[in-house]
Amino acid sequence: MKQFLAFVRKEIYHIMRDVRTIMILLGIPVIQIILFGFAISTEVRNAEIAIYDPSNDAATRRIAEQIETSSYFNIVKYISSPKEIDQLFKKGEVSIVLVFADRFREKMLHTGKGEIQIIADASDPNNATSLTNYLRGIIGVYQQELMKEQKVPYQITSEVKLLYNPQMKGAYNFVPGVLGMILMLICAMMTSIAVVREKEMGTMEVLLVSPMKPLLIIIAKAVPYFLLSCINLTTVLLLSVFVLDVPVAGSLFWLITVSLVFIFVSLSLGLLVSTITESQMIAMLISGMVFMLPVVLLSGMMFPVENMPDFLQWISLAIPARWYIAAVKDIMIKGLGFEGIVKELVILSGMIVFLLAVSLKKFKSRLE
Amino acid sequence: MKAIEVKGLKKKYRKTEAIKGVSFEVDKGELFGIIGPDGAGKTTLFRILTTLIYPDEGEARVEGLDTIKDYKEIRHIVGYMPGRFSLYQDLSVEENLTFFATVFNTTIKENYHLIEDIYKQIEPFKRRKAGKLSGGMKQKLALSCALIHKPKVLFLDEPTTGVDPVSRKEFWGMLKKLKKEGITIIVSTPYMDEAMLCDRIALISEGEIMKINSPEGIIDEYDSRLWKIRGEDMHRLLKDVREYEGTESCYAFGDSLHITLKGGEESIGGLEKFAEEKGHGKIRGEEIRANIEDCFMKLMKK
Structure with missing residues (x-):
């Protein structure tokens, strides 16, 4: 345990001393929320x-x-x-x-x-x-x-009523999307890069030839990023409630629970990437192209999943962010509680089990 | 029980054979050198012994523990310093040392006597980031980190590569002291002059060990007469000497040439004359005792 804590502390030093990266990680959510909220708006006004x-x-x-x-x-x-x-x-x-x-x-x-x-x-x-x-x-x-x-005797009036989002606010749609994107970015990308960096720097070699369990090394790496994600989750929620006036209609407890589950999915994804890649460049490309792009394009954040061709809809089933975004929408906007997000919770938990199992199988306690 | 036993070790990377059947033993408390040029297979050998990679064939034991089966135990008792500087550049000297001490379940205090001599020299800079240290200091820090848990066997992969001559000398002085603590040290180096400082050495080339003996023993086994000559235009002299029909081998060593003659010829007079005719002025051949590099070159030629 002492080893583990020493490792986590070391990892926090790494993050804190890289001022530029930490600024980006903490700043991205704020900038994105503000950009999406005010500048990039799909609403019609004036x-x-x-x-x-x-x-x-x-x-x-x-x-x-x-x-x-x-x-x-x-x-x-x-x-x-x-x-x-x-x-x-x-x-x-x-x-x-x-x-x-x-x-x-x-x-x-x-x-x-x-x-x-x-x-x-x-x-x-x-x-x-x-x-x-x-x-x-x-x-x-x-x-x-x-x-x-x-006073025409027969009148047919069709009345349209917009549920949940009567003002058709764009913010209702992208707040969950931004959440999904940020958490994926920090957890999957940063964790995998951090692990692969040790491989690249040669420090992994020294760490492996030590009594520390290799799996513990990687879990210790994920802890600070988990904390960072929690900070970002808080900022995004605070910004969306107080700046963008998107209320949390449903239960805050379940919103945080489903977010934590999603964070674990992303961390396991990062873990998997780190076990199969050898260079930071490749880790970044995989996280960027294979994870981030689908989150943006296929998760329903930008384009409704229902409008996609069947083929893409099939792919989107495998994208964790799709389920997460759906669950967040259910809670924040429709005001549903646990019963509304059971399916999403089950699917996301299943993904954690699957990803962890694969990465454990792929995990090497040696260099090859 | 020996500190290290290696039998018929083989390792292939895709098509290239890094190690082609290596066997040797190292006694406890010995300072054992693995001497060979880059690409000879030194790092591969170290990685197998430190349980970082699997051998394709053969077996290796460290303190009686098998590198495949008992790799977890081995990781408790060995210290390893890879060829590349592999500490955290953004952590300070002290943070690096504390971190490695904790990872090995110990504290700096507990084994301070072991690293005292080395660490004292870098202690004034303990708040400095490891990345900002000079080459010699980095290497002292890396050695301190590898020693902090009082390993039974210490593996040093090319510890002096890229280090200035003064620091190199200091470094070997430290190894001698560690030897007195009873730590078995396996060190690899491409510098032949460092070989003389080991108890025993293995000369390795292209994945094969050519000879294992004490440095003195290896030199004693050198059975040709060896001559040293010097001239004004060394480059041209080397070319001309190699053209001389009586020359068996001729290699440049710093400011002189080391030459052996065919058929164990008794005198170098013929060559001296030949050089004079070629316009090198008066050349004096001097018979010398071989050094490790001469032995290495000769073994390579076989």
């Missing part, structure tokens, strides 16, 4: 809109008013001729244009049809889709107002 309104009657003014008061749009211009539309898009001054037909209200009242054209800049298709949807929604609200006035 999109520039121009309106061409040749009729300028009660109906069109009412719609424009509602657009103006919504937080999604910002009317930058009323244009006087449809010819200007092209120019506006080319200059990038607006991302969407609403065009009313002339004598809009009159036609609507007489023929029952009000004609509106929505023109959107679809160079960013996701953005264009959400913008047109928002705009349609606003027009829909006005339509309902009209229907009430006219």
Whole structure:
């Protein structure tokens, strides 16, 4: 035990004395949360809109008013001729244009049809889709107002209700993703690099020719990174609750439990990498390409798993972060407790057992 | 029981045979040198003895313990200093030593008498990071770390490579002292002059031990007459002497050439004359006693 503690202390010295690395490790979560939270946002806010309104009657003014008061749009211009539309898009001054037909209200009242054209800049298709949807929604609200006035006997109104994330906040989606990424980075990548560094430096040779059990050497290496991960878990959770206003709707206890389980999965992954690689470079490449990339692309952090081709969905089943992110979403956003994450907990625990078994089998108490 | 027994050891790395059937024994308390050039298989031999790699064939015992079966016990009783400096560069001198003491379940205090002479010299710098030490000091620190648990057998793989001559001399002085403590020391080196300081040496080349004896014994076995000559233009002289029909071997040693003649010729007069004709001026041949390197060269030629 004394040996083990001495080893852990030595490992902490290594980490603390490498100021640049420790700054990166502690800084990455903060930077990522802030970047994702404020800069890289998929939400639509204050999109520039121009309106061409040749009729300028009660109906069109009412719609424009509602657009103006919504937080999604910002009317930058009323244009006087449809010819200007092209120019506006080319200059990038607006991302969407609403065009009313002339004598809009009159036609609507007489023929029952009000004609509106929505023109959107679809160079960013996701953005264009959400913008047109928002705009349609606003027009829909006005339509309902009209229907009430006219007391039409049969009304069919479809009401959309957004569950769990009524404001469609992006933060709800990426906080679990960032958590998964950071923990994977620190546990798997840093642990494996730390072990392989000893091999590269030749110190492993000396350590092996000592009474210390080789397995203990590697576990001792993982301890400081485990502590670092706990610090990062705390920072990310605090930042998301207090800075991004993402509440922890469910049980904090189970959120931390599932995070600890995920940390162990990542540590075992790091362990496995360290037993099969000989150079820091390769350890980094494996952790980077084989672990980090799938976490970003296939875990559901960026793109919904359900939208992927079957083949990729199959692969994503094997990615621990996918299960972790799903569990975190269930707890933080849906507010579920233990019963909601049983499946994920079981799968993640199974992965720990599997990874540890493989790395123990691969583990060498010699140099070859 | 011998400190080390090695029988028919073989080791292959992919296609290259690093060790081709090596056998030897080392007595307890002996200072045993393994002398050979780079690539002779010294490090492989050390790694097998320190249980770091498996031999392909043969067996090796350290203090009667088998390097394959009893590797855990061996790791308790040996000290190992690999060829490369392998301590933690970002830890201070003192932290390194404390760490290795703890790993070996001991304290600096307990065995301080063993390392006192060596450690005293680096103690003034004990707060300095190991990576910032000079070559000689690094090596003293590494030796202290390998000794801190009072090993029964100490393995030193090329401990003096890359170390200045003064530190080298000091280092060998320390080994002599450790020998008095009853520690068996196996040391490898590519420097032939260090061979003379061992009790017995094994000359190793290309994975084979060519000869094992005391350094004196090996020199006594050298059976040709050996001559030393010096000249102005050594480079040209070497070339010319090698062209001389009576020359059996000729090697450059620092500022002179060591020469043996074919058929155990009694006099070097013929060669002196030949050199003079070639325009080297007056060349004087002097008969000398062989050194370990001469013996090594001769064995290599066989």
